Amino acid sequence: MAVIDRALSKYRNSALAGRLRQAFSRVPVLGWLLGGLAAAIIERSVGYPLSRILGMANVPSLFGFDSALSYPLLIPNTFLYAVLMYLLPITIIARLSEPLANRLAAWLLNFPNWVSLIVHLVLLYAAMHMWAFMGDYRVLLLKLILIAIMVTLSLNVVNGYMGEFSCSHPGFMALGAYSASVFTVLFFVQDSVFGAPLLPPFMGPFLFPLALMIGGLVSAFGALFIAIPSFRTRGDYLAIISLAFTFIVKSFFENLEIVGGPRGFMGQPDWANLPLIFVITMLCVLIINNFVRSTLGKALNAVRDDEIAAEAMSVDTRKTKMVAFLFSAFWAGVAGGLLAHVLRYVNPSTFGIFKLSEVLAMVYLGGLNSVVGSVVGAVGFNILSEALRPLEILKWIVIAVLLILVMIFRPTGLIAFRELKIEDLIKPKTETEEEVEHVAASS
Amino acid sequence: MTFFLQNVMNALQWGSFYALIALGYSMVYSILMLFNFAHGDIFMTGSYFGFFISSALVGLSITGTLPLPSWLLLVLTILFTMIATAFLGMIVERVAYRPLRDAPRASAAITGLMVGIILETGNLALLGAQRRNYPTLIETQTYLIGGVTITSTRVMIIALSILLMVALHLFIRRTKWGMAIRAMAYDYVVLPLMGVSSNSIAVMTFALGSALAAAAGIFFGIAYPVLEPYMGILIGWKAFVAAILGGRGSIPGAALAGFLLGFIEIFVAAIFPSTVRDLIAYSIILVILTFRPHGFFGEPYSAQLRL
Numbered sequence: 001m002a003v004i005d006r007a008l009s010k011y012r013n014s015a016l017a018g019r020l021r022q023a024f025s026r027v028p029v030l031g032w033l034l035g036g037l038a039a040a041i042i043e044r045s046v047g048y049p050l051s052r053i054l055g056m057a058n059v060p061s062l063f064g065f066d067s068a069l070s071y072p073l074l075i076p077n078t079f080l081y082a083v084l085m086y087l088l089p090i091t092i093i094a095r096l097s098e099p100l101a102n103r104l105a106a107w108l109l110n111f112p113n114w115v116s117l118i119v120h121l122v123l124l125y126a127a128m129h130m131w132a133f134m135g136d137y138r139v140l141l142l143k144l145i146l147i148a149i150m151v152t153l154s155l156n157v158v159n160g161y162m163g164e165f166s167c168s169h170p171g172f173m174a175l176g177a178y179s180a181s182v183f184t185v186l187f188f189v190q191d192s193v194f195g196a197p198l199l200p201p202f203m204g205p206f207l208f209p210l211a212l213m214i215g216g217l218v219s220a221f222g223a224l225f226i227a228i229p230s231f232r233t234r235g236d237y238l239a240i241i242s243l244a245f246t247f248i249v250k251s252f253f254e255n256l257e258i259v260g261g262p263r264g265f266m267g268q269p270d271w272a273n274l275p276l277i278f279v280i281t282m283l284c285v286l287i288i289n290n291f292v293r294s295t296l297g298k299a300l301n302a303v304r305d306d307e308i309a310a311e312a313m314s315v316d317t318r319k320t321k322m323v324a325f326l327f328s329a330f331w332a333g334v335a336g337g338l339l340a341h342v343l344r345y346v347n348p349s350t351f352g353i354f355k356l357s358e359v360l361a362m363v364y365l366g367g368l369n370s371v372v373g374s375v376v377g378a379v380g381f382n383i384l385s386e387a388l389r390p391l392e393i394l395k396w397i398v399i400a401v402l403l404i405l406v407m408i409f410r411p412t413g414l415i416a417f418r419e420l421k422i423e424d425l426i427k428p429k430t431e432t433e434e435e436v437e438h439v440a441a442s443s
Numbered sequence: 444m445t446f447f448l449q450n451v452m453n454a455l456q457w458g459s460f461y462a463l464i465a466l467g468y469s470m471v472y473s474i475l476m477l478f479n480f481a482h483g484d485i486f487m488t489g490s491y492f493g494f495f496i497s498s499a500l501v502g503l504s505i506t507g508t509l510p511l512p513s514w515l516l517l518v519l520t521i522l523f524t525m526i527a528t529a530f531l532g533m534i535v536e537r538v539a540y541r542p543l544r545d546a547p548r549a550s551a552a553i554t555g556l557m558v559g560i561i562l563e564t565g566n567l568a569l570l571g572a573q574r575r576n577y578p579t580l581i582e583t584q585t586y587l588i589g590g591v592t593i594t595s596t597r598v599m600i601i602a603l604s605i606l607l608m609v610a611l612h613l614f615i616r617r618t619k620w621g622m623a624i625r626a627m628a629y630d631y632v633v634l635p636l637m638g639v640s641s642n643s644i645a646v647m648t649f650a651l652g653s654a655l656a657a658a659a660g661i662f663f664g665i666a667y668p669v670l671e672p673y674m675g676i677l678i679g680w681k682a683f684v685a686a687i688l689g690g691r692g693s694i695p696g697a698a699l700a701g702f703l704l705g706f707i708e709i710f711v712a713a714i715f716p717s718t719v720r721d722l723i724a725y726s727i728i729l730v731i732l733t734f735r736p737h738g739f740f741g742e743p744y745s746a747q748l749r750l
Contacts, residue, residue: 164482165549226727233736236478239685243680244725253723262718353676364553396564400557404539407554411546430513 027094028429031101033123035094040130043085047134054081058260061137065387092408105428116426117286120294125278132274139274141386144280145343148378152362153288153371154331159360160416162324162370163304164234167240169332169359171249174351176333177340178259180215181268184208184341191267193258201269212280212337219333220326222249224277227325228423231318234307247357254327256366264347274343276355284331289371289420291327301369340430361403367413371420445590446716449606451706451712452541455510456597458705459604461661464682465689467652468612473628473692474648477548480555482656484562485673488529489657490664491566496523498663501578518578521603524610525654532653540649559675566672577668597674599660607658608698610616611651615694624648624684628692684728690741700739704728 047059054077065085096103108116132138151169158166158354185195188204199207222245229241259265291297299320302310311317331418340346358381366377384402388395406414464486471479479485497520497717503509504516539554551652586593615621627634627644635643663678664670685704689696704724711723 021680114454143581165552189714229733229736233732236472236687236691237732237736237738240684241729243728244684244732247680247721248725248729251719251725255718257723270559333660357560360553360556364550366517368547368549387674393568394561397568400560400564403557407546407550414650 004309009022019092024091026102026429027098027427028105028427030120030123031092031094031097033120033127034097034101034116035092036127037087037091037092037123037130039089040127042089044130044134047085050084051081056081059134061135062141062265062383066389068387069390077319102428102430105426106430113423113426115424120426121282125275128278129274139383140181140342143272143274143277143381144383145341146277146352147339147361147366148382149375150281150284150331150335151359152374152378153284153365154367155337155359156370156374157288157292157324157328158302159302159363160370161297161300162321164230165236165239165404166226166231166242167239167356170351170355171246171354172329172332173336173339174223174249174348175219175222176215176336177346177351178253178265179218180211180337181265181340181346183211183214184269189267191268196271204269208276208313212334216333217339220330221334223325223329224317227322230321230325246351252349262348264345266345268341268344269343270344272338277338277342280334284334284351285371285375286422288331289422292371293419294322296323364374365403365406365411365414367418370413370415370418372418373413373415376415385411411425446713448591450575450709452591452597454706454709455601455702457709458702459601460659460663460678461704462608462698462701463604463655464679465685465701466608466694467656468686469638469685469689469694470652471625472686473694474631475538475540475626475645477551478555478683478686479535479540479649479652480552481539481558481562482652483655483682484559485528485532485535485661485675485676486679487675488531488562488566489524490660490670491570492527492657493520493524493661493664494575494670496520496678496714497580498578501580513581518530520580521533521658521661524657528657528660529650529654532604532649536649537629554562558674564674570706572672577664577669577670578749580665596665600666602706603658604662607655611655612694620647688728688731688738690738693738693740695714696738696740
């Protein structure tokens, strides 16, 4: 570790790093998004010919991560492709558009914050859309990553912010997945068990968010079974109660013949498209971010650090625990409903111990008590898992070893205990860090 | 009545697996305040060690290189397997838990889970996915007493399990090493001041727990002679439930709760359709924990204790 630290500090102090930092320190988030969009457009237009020239059969789906292990000889070419298609356009355009982006960001601040935020999100979605619709694999992967972000964030509310060790998230996801699926299949699909659709199918896509909401609410209702015992018990006993809950839910659906029992339940309509998932995930991120920065969110931290002291400081610990569990379960349920409609198949065994390990790994890899950490954890874990896919069974050994190393060297995760301030993200960067320091020093 | 007695026999055998594994969870918890989530997979690995050692011994015995009576084969298998698995437990402690002594407990839980995944997939990668059949170590004799079928292996498994538990209890209560374990469970800060290395106690506890899990693995292999790499997951998590149910860190509690869990599962499966076994068993556990949140022998979670 010391070696890495030394190497990093050497890099940080080097002239090149200083110049790079200076060159890009004024680029606002808006500029990076413009760069990303431009890169995606460029890839869309010249990606295929370039990949042919570089001797690849197809465009590298995941920045070359996906093919690095199966075609090691192509690594230099893939790397070159990534530099030409992503790194150079993003950096160059971000740098060139800096004055424009700053002026735009400053102008947007004349409006309420949400206007600026929506502009940012639209740009982000546009870039992702351009990038994703080069191939089905990218779309599916992006959908799964977005859903993973929701699950990770919602688990972080309980495990990170409230400091419990909850193992119930697969159960919540299962509840959400099954209830949303039953809703859509019952109302909008001709099914052998549920019969003819009760409502005309054209209404389906409009009522689909309602289905997800019902999934979330059912799952939040299920969370009562964990939240109420959590008043009296904490730590290991709560972990076991939540684990028992996951087992019970799984076993419940295995025995419920009307939704297929252990064979699973299929026939969900294909309504979970990328824009919808993006919108819901962004809503989830924003709402959870606002929640954890609110008074109630700070109460979660108080309960985690010292329940008695929190109670003495007039924090209603019961209400706090109840809200945290229900809120967390709601988003897990929504994510489960989306997952069911992306895969268009649910099976009780999906929501077992293995799912639990995966979700826990994403939360603890990314970092506790941090929205950014959860996003990083979910994205990083999924990309890692896709990149190592050619190793087949050995993949899980590599992932497990990496996670053990992360835990040993950074026990709370990569980006832990950091607040995400949306206002800081959307504002223009008119001053570099050096200038700020300079002003501070002179005054 | 015969129905009841028959199921009591089944439940005793099934519960002894849970009890032996739960003891490992409970011992580690009592000294380090964390649960060894790799324990279920240590049980699985122990079962595989037992498979290889017993196959080798049976092979030697059949070819006449080392003709041994079958009871000696069994004893040697158990002994060697327990030693081998104890070493595995020591390695797990050294790699996954000792570097995290001062880290948040949840981080150690994650490393434990990951070690479990490494053991499972490592096994799968090394040995392939086919199931393996345990060699017959002792001939099964079936007796019929008052309508209840009793097999010699079942009696042996129950007797040996109880013997091991009593041995563990005596070890912890009567020996100096046991006293050190109890001291560490009582106060792990003061223990090193008394000249006892807490690391060696931790290693010893992992070794003991793993050896018990290995014994459970052999018994499981004898009773249900099919091995597969993922067999440790479910039984391990259920034993974890038993360890909590008994009261964390309580060794008699873990043994008792292991048997109780065996009884619940067997009787639920005997009375209701077997598919609802988990559903009803865990609902019962949820109810028990709702009314007795600290388990049978555990100390209640109380505000005063944490001041």
